[in-house]
Amino acid sequence: MEKEGRILIVDDEIGVRESLRYLLRHKYEVYLFSTGEEAVSFCQPGYFDLAILDIKMPGMDGIEVLKRLKHIDPDLPVIMITGYGTLETAQAAINLGASGYISKPFEKVELERVIDEKIRERKRKLEERIRLLQLEEAKKKLDAEVRKAYSSTLESLIKAVNAKDSYTSSHSQEVADLSTKILCGLDEGVKEEEKQIFHYVVSLHDIGKIGVSEQILRKTTPLTPEEWEEIRKHPIIGAEILAPIDFLRDYINIVRNHHERFDGKGYPDGLKGEAIPLYARIVCIADAYHAMCSDRPYRKSLGKEKALEELLKGAGTQFDPEIVKIAVKILEKD
Structure with a gap:
């Protein structure tokens, strides 16, 4: 028995x-x-x-x-x-x-x-x-499949944006790399998964430019007020594209708020100070730095030294003063 x-x-x-x-x-x-x-x-x-x-x-x-x-x-x-x-x-x-x-x-x-x-x-x-372990395993597999499906869709959108504006491609990857270095400088204990998702979403921070006219993106002369108004819509468009993706929910503010200013004069929401999400405050610095270090149709690169000076000048107005100090130390070594 x-x-x-x-x-x-x-x-x-x-x-x-x-x-x-x-x-x-x-x-x-x-x-x-x-x-x-x-x-x-x-x-x-x-x-x-x-x-x-x-x-x-x-x-x-x-x-x-x-x-x-x-x-x-x-x-x-x-x-x-x-x-x-x-x-x-x-x-x-x-x-x-x-x-x-x-x-x-x-x-x-x-x-x-x-x-x-x-x-x-x-x-x-x-x-x-x-049963819980089995459910967790099934959820992981489903999440992986969902991520893969969404990633394929996003990759297609990125390619479309890059076709409109070749600068966006290299810029997005560079900003993602720089932002991740700054994030790790702020928090050495950041988890690997958080780091990977953060880097991934930052690489998508300009995906909303899919909704901006190619003529405006490639324009070499100053933009009109109407054209600026269209450009300023791209963070909202990008956030709306990513909104249905559950595993990116905590990171969408990167896309929506990376053009906010610490003094509240940014866009699209006019957020001020620490009301701006931390991730977005980090990306704002990396985005501006890379733009200043890049050749554009309407101006030459400012160079690393001048770009770092400009970051420090913007402390407390355009940038979070505490984060920008740490960022400059990291970027000086980069």
């Missing part, structure tokens, strides 16, 4: 151990130990389905055995055996994680009821944990 589980029994009295063995041997595999030290050294995570411990034992007492077994297997149900005068200690054991207690002398029916209940509860929790 197949056993319904493994039970660990620890009691210094041989009579109690053998009584429990006799009562439980038909349904369970029973492992008997006379000392807590032996039981603890034998126990392994997930091996036993339940433990029964005497409270009063020489050497390592039941409370200490309980603590150590819970350290080895936190989910192991533990039932304490109590005698006269140990009910208070049994309650203390429950506070430490014991599942319950039985009093000596114990009744076979009550003993089996308690054991069956605790073992079923343990198995149910294990099954729930397995």
